[in-house]
Amino acid sequence: MSEEARTVPAAPVADPAPLGLAAFALTTFLLSAANANWMTAATGSAWLGYALAYGGAIQLLAGMWEFKNRNVFGATAFSTYGGFWIGLFLWVQFVAPHAASASAADHDLGWILLAFAIFNTYMLIMSTALNLAVFGVFLTLEITEIVLFIGNFAGNTSVVKVGGVIGVITAVVAWYASAAGVSNGIAGNRLRLPVGPPLLAPRTVRATVNA
Numbered sequence: 001m002s003e004e005a006r007t008v009p010a011a012p013v014a015d016p017a018p019l020g021l022a023a024f025a026l027t028t029f030l031l032s033a034a035n036a037n038w039m040t041a042a043t044g045s046a047w048l049g050y051a052l053a054y055g056g057a058i059q060l061l062a063g064m065w066e067f068k069n070r071n072v073f074g075a076t077a078f079s080t081y082g083g084f085w086i087g088l089f090l091w092v093q094f095v096a097p098h099a100a101s102a103s104a105a106d107h108d109l110g111w112i113l114l115a116f117a118i119f120n121t122y123m124l125i126m127s128t129a130l131n132l133a134v135f136g137v138f139l140t141l142e143i144t145e146i147v148l149f150i151g152n153f154a155g156n157t158s159v160v161k162v163g164g165v166i167g168v169i170t171a172v173v174a175w176y177a178s179a180a181g182v183s184n185g186i187a188g189n190r191l192r193l194p195v196g197p198p199l200l201a202p203r204t205v206r207a208t209v210n211a
Contacts, residue, residue: 132196
């Protein structure tokens with residue numbers, strides 16, 4: 001038997017996007033519920049461990065697997081927001097306790113959120129080439145980050161609460177996109193959740209033949 005005949009095609013890699021979206025959604029939900037001041041009978045820090053283990057580590061892994069899939073958008077998005085959650089965990093644990101004042105800590109968060117809002121802006125634009133579900137995630141996230149950095153810079157807890165409510169909506173949209181990815185990724189599954197068409201139709205690539 002020839003070497004070519006003995007070659008076994010590599011198994012396809014499962015889509016890591018539903019996992020990355022689920023990790024992002026759950027951690028965002030927990031932090032946003034705390035920002036919205038809904039956790040009145042809880043510590044308000046339930047999100048912290050999951051920022052490291054789920055929103056951080058698992059999302060970062062999803063980003064690495066997207067590199068394997070040659071998906072530059074997914075790799076960039078998941079890796080970046082995985083780093084966001086890990087960085088936020090480290091900031092809360094090791095930097096915030098040593099802040100000179102609560103106002104200084106709020107301004108730290110304001111700058112962090114502003115920086116990620118800038119990143120999210122061009123990712124939002126690029127998401128128009130994907131589908132409505134993914135676009136919805138980045139749109140609601142953009143609004144969340146803008147409202148939160150305004151609230152933190154101003155030291156206005158009411159604005160931060162509004163950002164928390166919008167963050168919960170962001171989490172729900174991300175959970176839906178994750179569920180759609182799972183449903184559409186199961187072979188033979190009859191339950192297919194729609195994700196909608198891209199806002200911008202992909203450009204038609206015409207093949208050219210040299211004479």
